[in-house]
Amino acid sequence: GQSLEQPSEVTAVEGAIVQINCTYQTSGFYGLSWYQQHDGGAPTFLSYNGLDGLEETGRFSSFLSRSDSYGYLLLQELQMKDSASYFCAVSRLSGNTGKLIFGQGTTLQVKP
Amino acid sequence: EAGVTQFPSHSVIEKGQTVTLRCDPISGHDNLYWYRRVMGKEIKFLLHFVKESKQDESGMPNNRFLAERTGGTYSTLKVQPAELEDSGVYFCASSRRAGDTDTQYFGPGTRLTVL
Numbered sequence: 504g505q506s507l508e509q510p511s512e513v514t515a516v517e518g519a520i521v522q523i524n525c526t527y528q529t530s531g532f533y534g535l536s537w538y539q540q541h542d543g544g545a546p547t548f549l550s551y552n553g554l555d556g557l558e559e560t561g562r563f564s565s566f567l568s569r570s571d572s573y574g575y576l577l578l579q580e581l582q583m584k585d586s587a588s589y590f591c592a593v594s595r596l597s598g599n600t601g602k603l604i605f606g607q608g609t610t611l612q613v614k615p
Numbered sequence: 616e617a618g619v620t621q622f623p624s625h626s627v628i629e630k631g632q633t634v635t636l637r638c639d640p641i642s643g644h645d646n647l648y649w650y651r652r653v654m655g656k657e658i659k660f661l662l663h664f665v666k667e668s669k670q671d672e673s674g675m676p677n678n679r680f681l682a683e684r685t686g687g688t689y690s691t692l693k694v695q696p697a698e699l700e701d702s703g704v705y706f707c708a709s710s711r712r713a714g715d716t717d718t719q720y721f722g723p724g725t726r727l728t729v730l
Contacts, residue, residue, distance in 0.1 A: 601719070
């Protein structure tokens with residue numbers, strides 16, 4: 504089967520750093536993406552890792568270890584607007600389809 | 616560049632009725648995906664179009680769901696007849712090409728409630 508696990512909730516204070524972990528068990532793994540969703544709106548792409556290592560985009564970084572089937576999203580200098588749901592998603596490239604398999608999402612609450 | 620749009624934003628129907636959801640992908644994007652999130656669960660893949668062809672429909676729950684993408688532009692997802700368990704948020708996403716680093720851009724979703 505295929506599954507992704509991430510924590511259901513994380514709470515942190517403004518200005519802090521938070522790490523959201525994601526472990527996965529899938530066949531045909533191609534890459535790991537992260538999406539942000541505010542209040543049930545459109546999931547917004549944050550980051551993608553196709554190779555092992557760290558990808559940095561401003562305050563957000565994402566890491567992947569294919570050998571450990573593990574990745575994380577790191578959010579630095581947290582702001583109140585970062586309160587949202589964060590989803591990790593695996594890309595399975597099979598038969599030329601790039602469908603995403605999502606985790607259940609992590610609700611991040613940023614407090615003053 | 617306009618993003619992915621979906622219509623309607625909300626739909627409330629009774630069990631047994633028919634509902635049609637529409638998705639307009641980003642212009643020039645050949646790939647169009649439908650996903651669904653049922654309350655409290657993860658976002659799940661339904662199907663994938665490349666232009667007007669169905670590339671992968673392995674996520675479609677049953678034959679009450681019919682997706683089309685005539686002309687390779689917008690897509691519709693029809694549920695007929697709707698059942699209570701079909702309630703959820705239906706997302707559409709598009710990408711320029713399938714595979715590796717090609718980002719999927721999501722629409723705001725259609726929230727479907729079946730009473």
